[in-house]
Amino acid sequence: MFIIHGLRDLSLDQQNQVCGQCHARLGGKALPILAFPDVLDHKHFLPGDSTLTERARIWSYIVPPTTTPGTPPSTTIGQGFDNFWPDGRGKKSRTQWQDHVGGPHAWKAGASCMTCHAFHGDAVSKDPQQQSKLRQPPKELCESCHSQSGSTKQPNREMYAGGPGLASSQHADQGVECVDCHMGAVGQRMTATTAGKAAFDVSFHGMWIAYSDNPPATLADARGNCEVCHTDQRIMTNGTKPPPKTAVELLDYVRKIQESTKAAIAKIQNRALTNKSKDSKTVLQLNTAQANLNTILMDGSMGVHNSRVTPNGIVSPQGGIADCLRLANIWVELACRQPGANCTGAIFNPISEQVAEPNPPACLTPTN
Numbered sequence: 001m002f003i004i005h006g007l008r009d010l011s012l013d014q015q016n017q018v019c020g021q022c023h024a025r026l027g028g029k030a031l032p033i034l035a036f037p038d039v040l041d042h043k044h045f046l047p048g049d050s051t052l053t054e055r056a057r058i059w060s061y062i063v064p065p066t067t068t069p070g071t072p073p074s075t076t077i078g079q080g081f082d083n084f085w086p087d088g089r090g091k092k093s094r095t096q097w098q099d100h101v102g103g104p105h106a107w108k109a110g111a112s113c114m115t116c117h118a119f120h121g122d123a124v125s126k127d128p129q130q131q132s133k134l135r136q137p138p139k140e141l142c143e144s145c146h147s148q149s150g151s152t153k154q155p156n157r158e159m160y161a162g163g164p165g166l167a168s169s170q171h172a173d174q175g176v177e178c179v180d181c182h183m184g185a186v187g188q189r190m191t192a193t194t195a196g197k198a199a200f201d202v203s204f205h206g207m208w209i210a211y212s213d214n215p216p217a218t219l220a221d222a223r224g225n226c227e228v229c230h231t232d233q234r235i236m237t238n239g240t241k242p243p244p245k246t247a248v249e250l251l252d253y254v255r256k257i258q259e260s261t262k263a264a265i266a267k268i269q270n271r272a273l274t275n276k277s278k279d280s281k282t283v284l285q286l287n288t289a290q291a292n293l294n295t296i297l298m299d300g301s302m303g304v305h306n307s308r309v310t311p312n313g314i315v316s317p318q319g320g321i322a323d324c325l326r327l328a329n330i331w332v333e334l335a336c337r338q339p340g341a342n343c344t345g346a347i348f349n350p351i352s353e354q355v356a357e358p359n360p361p362a363c364l365t366p367t368n
Contacts, residue, residue, distance in 0.1 A: 307321055
């Protein structure tokens with residue numbers, strides 16, 4: 001007997017399809033009913049098979065036309081619309097396969113269901129991880145890749161946590177973890193669970209964030225990840241209750257931060273581009289300035305991971321975001337003080353006094 005080890009012996013697609021035969025919404029190619037592949041053709045779908053899409057009709061927001069012998073093609077209305085949001089995310093339970101294979105963890109990072117979930121036994125001993133068979137608690141699992149030392153080489157953990165002497169994010173202070181925003185409960189159970197209706201308690205497995213008016217208003221039947229806490233008033237792990245926000249207010253919050261961060265980066269870069277000095281010291285200083293801005297760009301949130309918006313609508317960069325902008329500005333202004341620099345353009349943050357070259361030169365520099 002040959003024992004198959006999921007991670008070692010199966011390809012990424014095979015791993016996902018083993019899980020997808022149950023954790024997906026699909027039906028028979030000839031019958032518009034929900035059924036698993038082994039029920040449809042009486043041949044079990046075995047580990048190592050990669051014919052799930054050939055053996056079943058995969059549901060999506062717009063379900064492809066079905067053809068029954070002797071009848072004209074028809075589109076099954078309701079299955080896709082009722083079970084998926086217009087942007088493709090699962091609207092009901094058991095859409096994990098569709099969510100995952102359409103997300104960046106599958107098509108960009110090469111991660112499978114088994115990357116995060118154990119396929120035999122209990123991976124960790126404490127709830128709620130044990131129920132999901134996660135290999136590590138959620139926070140540890142995300143940070144094992146999404147950090148400067150992880151496989152992504154992105155400073156997501158460092159930017160969100162703040163770092164030595166730097167403030168952590170507002171959300172981190174309230175006990176919000178990566179999965180709360182990136183895997184928001186946007187799906188409902190099929191049957192009533194609370195207050196006579198199905199609760200939104202099914203996590204999205206595509207790991208990207210959506211906002212309820214994005215896609216456009218014509219497809220506004222969508223649930224934003226931020227609404228899971230701010231509209232549903234979900235209590236955080238530390239006992240705090242998020243302030244109530246409408247979908248419009250939540251999107252405005254995010255856009256304010258991102259536009260402010262983009263403007264700050266552009267201002268520093270535009271100032272640097274006016275520097276006319278070509279000596280090696282100037283070039284090194286300008287490159288170091290850009291390295292600090294690159295840390296913000298590598299994070300990918302464009303400031304959302306660690307910025308705040310004041311009651312009067314002013315964006316206040318915090319933690320790593322603030323430090324990266326501070327250091328980039330210092331390096332550009334040091335370069336502009338070099339002979340022959342003749343810098344022009346607006347200064348992000350004027351520096352009137354003498355200032356030494358920062359040490360360490362880059363923000364969020366690892367301490368080990």
